[in-house]
Amino acid sequence: MTTPTATKPNSPAGPARSDQPRKVKLDSSEAVLRTVSHLGVGLFALICLLPFVLIVSASFSEESLILERGFSLLPQGFSTAAYELIFSAPRQIIGSYVVTIVMTVSGVVIGLAITSMTGYALQRKDFPLRNYISFFIYFTTLFSAGLAPTYLWIARTLGLRGNYLAVFLQLLLSPWLIILMKNFARSVPYEIVESGKIDGAGDFRIFAQLVLPMLKPALATIGLFTALSYWNEWYLSSIYLGSIVEFPPLQYHLYNIINTANALRNSVAGSNVALSDLPSNTLKMASAVVATGPIVLVYPFVQKYFVSGITVGAVKG
């Protein structure tokens, strides 16, 4: 189960529940509300799903039929030509995959280590500097230098233009996730810390051996959000990597395919040359499927941590 209902599967009681067997008349308003609710929720879920169906259908369509009739919900004809084209020269897509996976995995490991240490330390009531450091971190959400000064600093002064580190490092920590971790860590009873101290453990050992195992759900949630920010990253890449690196992160690679294929097609149409054999429409859609696929496949397994990220709430400084 995926929502907060998980904790109490059968308890939420509507008024028309069977534990009141004497209520003979099934209130007609209940039936209406239930029908409307099913229709409304079902319809909205369908609207959320349909665009994905559109993309997959289009990716398996025949380019000639797309040019003739346009995209539609069901594939126009059936062809795997676009996928064959992508995988006939897989160097590019494999390179982007490797870059993205390496960044995501190392970013999650390092980011989690730092976020959990900091979040834990900042909620220890016996840490005199906790309020100052908390505000030091929180302040970055209130005021920022803005894009251009940050760009000058990172690209010019630090010399990271065209360097994967410019993207990797900036995504490593988020003030929100540190605050979230701090709130998670509050749920660990202070007695745990005290018992560790009595046994002579230092603060780091208490954290690593006693507290961290209790923070597994928090680690899963924050790890997931970190992983998503790396996996879905295209923005920093567009600023700091541009066309300098051969293998841009996956989503920026997809971004380029959408925009450069567009440019290509426009230039061809503008000079009155017949459209080339490049199946640009289906190619774009197939690229979107290839770039998105894995994240949708893992989604069902990580969804509950995705939900707890928002329900833990209390994102305060």
Next chain:
Amino acid sequence: MAVQPAQPGLELPTRGGKPTGGTTASFWRGMRHSKVLLLMCVPAIVFFLIFSYAPMPGVWIAFTNFNYRDGIFGSPFVGLRNFEFLAKSGQLWLLTRNTILYNIAFILIGNLLQIALAVMVNEIRSRYFKKVSQALMFLPYFVSVVLIGVIAFNLLNYETGTLNNLIVQAGGDPIKLYSMAGAWPFIIILAHVWQSTGYGSIVYFAAIMGMDQSMFEAAAIDGASAWQRIVHIILPNLKPTFFILLLFSLGGIMRGNFGLFWNLVGNNAQLYATTDIIETAVYRMLLSQNNFTSSTAVGLYQSLFGFVLVLVVNWVLRRINPDYALF
């Protein structure tokens, strides 16, 4: 799961550790004992120093006629001329107006739909139906905004778009949406709602789940209809959550959903009048126009304006209830 659903901002500080004494002497004694805790914070402190604080002096660019050769502090100082220029050209006003109007639409429409969705999900008894539909509803928030751009292209482009395909099949003429500025507020609001309503409804759903179930039982015994249950119990009890979320989002009203705007509109100058927000302008000024001064000036304007807004919102929240305050 150790986490209980909570309304954002409503969580009270729970566990009391040892409070530190107020004197300097005890402060330093506390410091000696918490050397390790400080060390644990050092990587994060260094991170924010390098990536958030170090670039801040660079906002000086907004007051100069910046050029590479002279650098940030060597370029000629021009005072507020950059801001004057942006204000006189009308651009600053256009960006502010668009940003705020979009945010107001997002906040109002978004919250209404989220509440409606949460109330409806709460009425569903079939676990399987609930599980599958919720999984689908959160999915749009999970995928990258680049994909949303692809979806928009699939639906809306002139030559092969699904929408025009349907219009032609129905006997109409295809429409050139990518040059119709008037259509884009609707498209962008729709896309935003599509992306975030499902995920946003979790907060309201959690709030409903957290309500005292005895209220519902009492209402049922008194013969309240389903409609009365929603109007007189659920909605009034969602009010605090709604107002807190509203205030939170008012603090961010100068920011935007940049990724969504850029992937839907990009560098399409025909649409700027209705789609250009502060963040898209800052990004374009830097990357397409290489205009450091304007980009910095607009960015600084946004940061300062936003900062003041958050302070005001925080003051209001503190007046309502000190526990709601952001900081």
